[in-house]
Structures are given as C-alpha cells and as structure tokens.
Amino acid sequence: MAAAEAYVLDGTRDGDEAAGAVVGALLARLGQAGWRAEAVRLRDVEIAPCLGCFGCWTNTPGRCVIDDGAGEITRRAIGSGLLVYATPVVFGGYASPLKHALDRMICLVSPFFQVVDGEVHHRLRYPRYPRLLGVGAAEGEDGERDRLFETLVRRNALNLHAGRWAAGVVRTDEPGDRREARLDQLLQDVGRAP
Amino acid sequence: MRRALLLVGSPKAGPSTSGALGAYLLDRLAEHGVQAETRRVAEVLRDPAGLGELAGAVDRSNLFVVSFPLYVDSLPAPVVRCFEGLAAVWGARAGGRPRFAAVVNCRFPEASQCDTALAICRRFAAETGLSWAGGLALGGGGAVGGRPLDRAGGRVRNVRTALDQAGAALARGEAVPERAVHLMAKPLVPRWLYLLIGNLHWTCAARRHGAFRRLHDRPYA
Numbered sequence: 001m002a003a004a005e006a007y008v009l010d011g012t013r014d015g016d017e018a019a020g021a022v023v024g025a026l027l028a029r030l031g032q033a034g035w036r037a038e039a040v041r042l043r044d045v046e047i048a049p050c051l052g053c054f055g056c057w058t059n060t061p062g063r064c065v066i067d068d069g070a071g072e073i074t075r076r077a078i079g080s081g082l083l084v085y086a087t088p089v090v091f092g093g094y095a096s097p098l099k100h101a102l103d104r105m106i107c108l109v110s111p112f113f114q115v116v117d118g119e120v121h122h123r124l125r126y127p128r129y130p131r132l133l134g135v136g137a138a139e140g141e142d143g144e145r146d147r148l149f150e151t152l153v154r155r156n157a158l159n160l161h162a163g164r165w166a167a168g169v170v171r172t173d174e175p176g177d178r179r180e181a182r183l184d185q186l187l188q189d190v191g192r193a194p
Numbered sequence: 195m196r197r198a199l200l201l202v203g204s205p206k207a208g209p210s211t212s213g214a215l216g217a218y219l220l221d222r223l224a225e226h227g228v229q230a231e232t233r234r235v236a237e238v239l240r241d242p243a244g245l246g247e248l249a250g251a252v253d254r255s256n257l258f259v260v261s262f263p264l265y266v267d268s269l270p271a272p273v274v275r276c277f278e279g280l281a282a283v284w285g286a287r288a289g290g291r292p293r294f295a296a297v298v299n300c301r302f303p304e305a306s307q308c309d310t311a312l313a314i315c316r317r318f319a320a321e322t323g324l325s326w327a328g329g330l331a332l333g334g335g336g337a338v339g340g341r342p343l344d345r346a347g348g349r350v351r352n353v354r355t356a357l358d359q360a361g362a363a364l365a366r367g368e369a370v371p372e373r374a375v376h377l378m379a380k381p382l383v384p385r386w387l388y389l390l391i392g393n394l395h396w397t398c399a400a401r402r403h404g405a406f407r408r409l410h411d412r413p414y415a
Contacts, residue, residue: 058399099271155267
C-alpha cells in the first residue's frame with residue numbers, strides 16, 4: 001500500500017533561513033514517520049489575496065473565483081492525509097505567504113452554519129478532511145508566543161474539521177537533535193501515518 | 195494637533211464593514227480634536243514605497259488604528275504583510291512609537307472568535323514598540339454590511355455607543371474602556387435568528403448567481 005501523503009505548506013519568506021532549516025528537518029522526519037511528504041514553497045507561487053467576495057460559496061461553489069496557484073494548492077490540501085502548516089512564527093501567528101494560501105482555502109467548507117461546542121462554525125463540504133499539523137519556527141523561549149501559535153492552529157483545526165491536530169513551536173536556536181526530537185513529538189501527537 | 199492614522203484591512207475594493215467601523219471611530223476622534231487620516235491596505239501594498247510611507251505616517255501619528263475582518267481566525271494576509279513590512283522598516287523594538295488599537299469584525303455571531311486575531315495585534319504592538327491601547331471585536335458583522343454606521347439602523351446601536359466610548363477614551367490618551375469592549379461584543383440578534391438569516395442569505399445569493407443546485411459541490415473530491 002502506498003504511503004499516505006503529507007502536504008506541507010511552506011510559509012517561509014525570503015531570508016527565513018533558520019525557519020527553512022526547520023522545514024527541511026520536518027520533511028525528513030515526516031519521511032521517517034512513514035509519510036510520503038511533499039512541500040510547496042508558497043512564496044514561489046502566485047497567490048492573489050482573498051477579496052472577501054464569497055464567490056467561492058455562492059458563484060462557483062467549492063472553488064475560488066480567482067484562477068491562480070491557490071486552486072492547485074487547495075486541491076492537494078483536501079486530498080492529503082496530513083496537512084502541515086510550516087511557518088516562521090510572526091507575532092504569534094503565521095507568516096504572510098502561508099496566510100495568503102489559507103485565506104483562499106475557505107472554499108473547502110460550506111457557507112452554511114452549524115453549532116459546534118456552543119460556537120457557530122461552517123459546515124463540512126467534504127466527507128473527509130486531513131489531519132492538521134502546525135509547525136512554527138521561532139528563536140528563543142517565549143511561552144506566550146508559543147501558546148498563541150498553538151491556539152491559532154487549534155482554532156483552524158476546528159474550522160477545517162480536522163479530526164486530529166497537533167501544533168508546536170520549534171526553536172531555531174536549539175541544536176539539531178533537540179529540534180528533531182521536538183518534531184518527532186509533534187508527529188506522534190498528530191498520529192501515525194495510516 | 196493630535197493625529198490618528200487608520201489602516202483599513204479589508205481587501206474589498208468597495209465599501210466594507212471594516213471601513214465603516216473605522217470611519218465612525220475616526221469621526222468620533224475628530225469630534226475630540228484629533229486629526230485623522232485613512233489608508234487602505236491594498237493601496238499600501240500596491241505601491242512599492244507604500245510600506246515605508248505607512249511606517250513614516252504611523253510614526254508621525256499619536257494613534258494608529260487598524261480595522262479588519264477576521265480571516266481564518268486571524269488577520270487577512272495583506273494585513274499580516276503590512277505588519278511584517280512595518281516591523282522590517284522599524285527594525286529592532288524601540289519605545290516612543292504611538293499607541294495602537296485594533297477593531298476586528300467577523301461573520302460569526304460570537305465576538306469571542308476574534309480573540310486570537312486581537313492577541314496577534316497585541317503581540318505585534320509588543321514586538322514593534324507600539325503601545326497597545328486595546329481592541330474591539332464585533333460578531334455578526336454582516337448586519338453592518340459595509341454601510342456607514344449612522345445609516346445601519348437600530349440594530350447597531352450598541353456598536354455606535356461602543357465606538358463613541360472608545361473614541362472619547364482614545365482621544366484622551368486612554369485605553370479602550372472595558373465597557374466599550376463588552377458593548378461591542380453584545381450579539382446584534384439572537385443566535386437562532388442569526389443562523390436562520392445567515393443560512394437563508396447563502397441560499398438566496400447562490401440562487402442569484404445561478405449556483406443554487408451546485409451549492410454543495412465538491413470540485414476537489
């Protein structure tokens with residue numbers, strides 16, 4: 001049986017060498033964990049900003065009205081077994097290349113509302129959604145930053161109906177073996193490759 | 195003369211709820227003698243010199259306000275790009291920068307869904323030397339629908355009052371008061387009604403675009 005695909009959205013920007021090294025290590029650890037990993041470097045893909053027109057819900061349901069690189073990324077994301085957000089941590093959140101891609105992926109859910117755990121969210125569009133792993137890269141110890149990043153990934157997992165998710169910040173100033181151990185822990189948290 | 199700079203973070207070209215909320219707040223600041231200026235995020239990013247000019251305009255102001263819609267639990271990507279650019283222009287953290295406040299609106303009825311976005315704004319302030327003056331979150335922003343708040347009817351009465359209070363406090367150099375935060379976060383309509391109207395809205399919009407039968411399509415299945 002072929003290995004399940006892990007699709008890595010690489011949100012690094014020009015000059016993010018340290019975060020890029022974390023993405024490289026992540027791809028290696030995904031392979032070790034049995035995933036067939038493929039990454040897309042988002043800064044090399046033409047992705048226009050979401051215009052907030054909701055055309056992907058009411059004009060061309062399930063597909064953004066803008067025809068650019070985001071369409072293929074969206075297709076690959078929903079077809080994967082594990083969707084990975086790999087990004088430098090920017091003010092506790094995602095770097096702009098990753099955020100551009102995610103803003104364009106709201107077509108993966110239905111416009112219709114439902115209540116989940118007392119909160120309103122959008123309904124499923126697809127019968128199956130990938131697991132979600134958020135890997136942030138940042139320098140130094142900062143508990144508040146790390147908690148904010150994890151909260152953001154948790155909120156995204158809820159809205160993207162990810163059955164299982166994990167998130168954490170990998171420190172770029174730590175030795176390689178410590179970073180690998182952290183990545184392995186995150187991969188364990190998100191579950192074995194099927 | 196005290197100055198305020200508003201950055202409207204909606205990527206929409208036309209009227210937006212973010213623009214309407216920000217404009218109403220600027221009017222209140224003007225009533226208190228604060229000279230206000232507005233920039234739109236798309237225009238800033240379209241101009242190669244836009245981020246440098248925005249950084250200069252922020253530094254010349256006493257108050258920097260960003261008003262934006264919630265996108266995927268966070269800020270719209272162009273606003274993130276602006277924040278990244280401002281941080282790059284400014285370099286290492288330094289004090290003496292103006293105060294910074296944020297106004298977030300989302301289409302979910304719960305204003306609390308904007309908490310993560312506000313936390314990111316607070317973090318941006320801390321990392322760039324801006325002085326955090328607080329944030330307001332509005333749920334059910336679809337009720338404003340991009341209209342000027344003065345013409346958006348009685349349903350947004352609490353929104354107007356919250357912005358009145360926030361404008362007065364910010365003009366005095368104070369933080370956004372807690373009572374304004376609570377007023378802004380009050381649901382505009384009961385949740386059951388919001389769900390009913392919201393779900394009906396999507397159905398009608400799809401009908402208008404001839405897409406009603408395709409509403410549940412799965413093009414990437």
